[in-house]
Amino acid sequence: MALSPIAILGTGAYAPNRILTNEELAQRVETSHDWIVSRTGIRERRVADPGQTTADLATEAAREALANAQITPQDVDLLILATVTPDLDMPATACLVQQKLGIPSGAACFDLNAACTGFLYALDVAWAMLSSGRYRHALVIGAERLSSVLDWEDRTTCVLFGDGAGAVVLGASRRPGSAILASRLHTVAGTAELLHIPGATFSFDPADPKRVIRMKGKEVFKLAVRAMEDVARELLEQQGVSGDQIDCIIPHQANQRIIDSIAQYLKLPLDRFFINLDRYGNTSAASIPIALHEARMQGRVQPGQLVLMVAFGAGLTYGGALVRW
Numbered sequence: 090m091a092l093s094p095i096a097i098l099g100t101g102a103y104a105p106n107r108i109l110t111n112e113e114l115a116q117r118v119e120t121s122h123d124w125i126v127s128r129t130g131i132r133e134r135r136v137a138d139p140g141q142t143t144a145d146l147a148t149e150a151a152r153e154a155l156a157n158a159q160i161t162p163q164d165v166d167l168l169i170l171a172t173v174t175p176d177l178d179m180p181a182t183a184c185l186v187q188q189k190l191g192i193p194s195g196a197a198c199f200d201l202n203a204a205c206t207g208f209l210y211a212l213d214v215a216w217a218m219l220s221s222g223r224y225r226h227a228l229v230i231g232a233e234r235l236s237s238v239l240d241w242e243d244r245t246t247c248v249l250f251g252d253g254a255g256a257v258v259l260g261a262s263r264r265p266g267s268a269i270l271a272s273r274l275h276t277v278a279g280t281a282e283l284l285h286i287p288g289a290t291f292s293f294d295p296a297d298p299k300r301v302i303r304m305k306g307k308e309v310f311k312l313a314v315r316a317m318e319d320v321a322r323e324l325l326e327q328q329g330v331s332g333d334q335i336d337c338i339i340p341h342q343a344n345q346r347i348i349d350s351i352a353q354y355l356k357l358p359l360d361r362f363f364i365n366l367d368r369y370g371n372t373s374a375a376s377i378p379i380a381l382h383e384a385r386m387q388g389r390v391q392p393g394q395l396v397l398m399v400a401f402g403a404g405l406t407y408g409g410a411l412v413r414w
C-alpha cells in the first residue's frame with residue numbers, strides 16, 4: 090500500500106517576554122539604534138529569564154504546535170530538536186522536552202546541530218523517517234537560548250541574536266495536495282571557522298577558548314546570499330516551479346540586507362518574503378519555525394499555497410524546503 094504524503098499539520102512558537110532594545114544595547118557596547126537598524130534591520134530581540142532553559146522555550150512552542158495539529162503528546166513517536174544551545178552536553182535537550190510534554194517512553198528523541206539551518210535539517214530527517222512508515226507523528230522543534238553564548242562586550246555579534254523557539258508537527262497529510270514536496274541540504278566545505286562557538290576541548294584559537302559566538306560577519310554575509318539563492322534555484326528547477334508560483338518565502342531571519350539581496354537576485358518582490366527579524370533578531374534554529382508560525386497566524390500562508398523556506402548557518406550549512414500548504 091502506498092504511504093500518504095507527509096505534511097506539516099500544525100505550527101507553534103514561543104518567545105520570552107523580556108524585550109531587549111537596541112537602545113539598551115547601546116548603553117552596554119559602542120553601538121547605536123541607527124547603526125543596528127541600517128546594517129541589519131533588527132530593532133529588538135527577546136532574552137530568556139535566568140531560569141528559563143532551551144527546553145522550556147521548546148516545550149512552549151511544541152505545546153502550541155500540538156494543539157494546532159489537534160494531536161496529543163501521546164501521539165508523538167519522534168521528536169527532533171534543532172539547537173546550538175542545548176541545556177546539557179548530554180543527554181539531548183529533546184529528552185528533557187519529552188519529559189516536560191509527557192511524550193511516552195519509546196518515542197525516538199534526539200537533538201540535531203546544523204546551526205541556523207538546523208530546523209530545515211531536522212524537517213528533512215523527520216520527513217524521511219515518517220516517509221519510511223516507521224513513525225506516525227513527529228515534533229520538529231528549533232529552539233535557542235543564544236543569550237547564554239553571546240559575548241556581551243563584542244558589538245559585532247551581541248546585537249544580532251535573540252532567544253526563542255518554533256515547532257511544527259509532521260504527519261500523514263490530511264488535505265489533498267498538502268505535502269512537503271522537496272528538501273535539499275548542503276554544507277560549504279572549509280568554512281567552519283567563520284562562525285563558531287569554541288567547545289569544551291577545542292578552540293580554533295587556543296588564546297580564545299571562551300564558549301561564545303565568534304563570527305567573521307562579512308565573509309558569512311557573502312556566502313549566505315549565494316547559498317540561499319543557489320538552494321532556492323535548485324529546488325525550483327528540481328520541482329519545475331517558477332519563482333512567480335511561490336506564494337510565500339520564509340527565509341532565515343539574520344539580516345534584512347541578506348534578504349533584500351536574495352530577493353533581488355531571484356527577481357522576486359520583497360513583499361513575497363515573510364520578515365520578522367526586526368522584532369526577534371537572529372534566533373538561529375528557531376528563526377524559520379517562528380516565522381512560519383507567524384506567517385500562518387497572519388494569513389500569509391493559506392491552504393493550497395506554495396511555501397519556500399531557505400536558510401544558512403554555521404558550518405556553513407544551508408538548505409531549503411518546498412511545501413504545499
Ligand code: UT7
Pocket residue numbers: 119120121124125128129205244245248284304306307309310313343344371373401402403
Ligand atoms: O545566521 C548566521 C549568522 N550570521 C550572520 O547573519 C552574519 C552576516 N553578516 C552580517 O550580517 C554583517 O556582516 C554584520 C551585520 C555582522 C556587519 O555588517 P557589515 O556591514 O558587514 O559591517 P562590517 O563588519 O563591515 O563593519 C563596518 C564597521 C566596522 O567599523 P570600521 O572598521 O569600518 O571602523 C565595524 O567595527 O561597523 C563597525 N561595527 C559596528 N558599529 C556599530 C560592527 N558592529 C557594529 C555595531 N555598532 N554593532
